[in-house]
Amino acid sequence: MLKFSQSVVSGSSVLVSMFPGTFTPGDIDVYVSDVFKTSVLGFLFKNGYSRVKLVYPWIQRAEIIEVYELNNDAGQKVNVIVSVGKAVLPILRFHSTSVMNYISYHGVVVLHRLTLARIGIKNLPSDSVSSRTKQCYAKYEQRGFRILDRTEDVHVCEVDSDCLQTARSLFDKHVEHFIFPAHQAEDDCRLRQEEAGIMRWRSAAASNCAGLSAEKHGFYICDDKSRGERISYLILRYNTLSDSLTLVFEA
Numbered sequence: 001m002l003k004f005s006q007s008v009v010s011g012s013s014v015l016v017s018m019f020p021g022t023f024t025p026g027d028i029d030v031y032v033s034d035v036f037k038t039s040v041l042g043f044l045f046k047n048g049y050s051r052v053k054l055v056y057p058w059i060q061r062a063e064i065i066e067v068y069e070l071n072n073d074a075g076q077k078v079n080v081i082v083s084v085g086k087a088v089l090p091i092l093r094f095h096s097t098s099v100m101n102y103i104s105y106h107g108v109v110v111l112h113r114l115t116l117a118r119i120g121i122k123n124l125p126s127d128s129v130s131s132r133t134k135q136c137y138a139k140y141e142q143r144g145f146r147i148l149d150r151t152e153d154v155h156v157c158e159v160d161s162d163c164l165q166t167a168r169s170l171f172d173k174h175v176e177h178f179i180f181p182a183h184q185a186e187d188d189c190r191l192r193q194e195e196a197g198i199m200r201w202r203s204a205a206a207s208n209c210a211g212l213s214a215e216k217h218g219f220y221i222c223d224d225k226s227r228g229e230r231i232s233y234l235i236l237r238y239n240t241l242s243d244s245l246t247l248v249f250e251a
């Protein structure tokens with residue numbers, strides 16, 4: 001299903017696959033572009049998830065259109081998060097780097113290596129952390145993760161992967177990609193291009209690590225070829241000012 005619908009699994013269930021036995025996830029989160037929403041819901045119906053509830057996004061966000069909650073008779077739950085663009089787009093706005101991971105049909109992709117050391121850096125400026133998000137941080141700390149405002153290490157700002165000022169890419173050398181055996185002969189970057197042709201971001205907490213340029217705002221950009229050639233979603237200055245969503249059409 002993940003392959004034909006270009007969807008990914010993300011959220012805490014990915015951490016369980018990386019650190020078995022750490023905790024028991026209550027559900028599985030599937031992220032899908034609205035282009036493939038019907039396919040994913042249809043697949044889950046066929047596989048016994050008959051009870052469906054449309055729940056609105058728990059946080060009003062420009063990149064999430066809808067959230068569906070599906071249950072089967074065994075009491076298992078799958079959440080389907082429908083993105084306005086590529087399935088991976090909402091992952092760039094997760095509350096900390098520790099959850100910026102996903103499982104695709106070809107493997108497990110970890111956007112921040114510190115996750116492997118059970119360290120997460122907050123992806124929100126300190127004045128934008130809600131009480132709900134603080135509860136999330138506490139939950140992950142109970143699960144054995146350290147959640148930090150910024151990396152503790154001495155580092156080169158705007159260069160090192162752990163610096164909040166560093167602009168990152170899905171295709172840079174800091175991404176960890178654990179490829180499933182059936183795809184190990186394939187190029188890792190080409191496999192990740194299944195998720196997005198362009199995926200770049202700077203942490204929303206960029207101001208927590210003031211480098212030379214001291215840019216205060218994060219950003220993320222992600223293409224969406226499913227809607228036509230060369231459409232990108234560019235979202236600027238998120239979390240510090242009101243969100244803005246701009247469609248960029250290239251000639």
Ligand SMILES: [Zn+2]
Binds near residue numbers: 165211
């Ligand atoms: Zn820095």
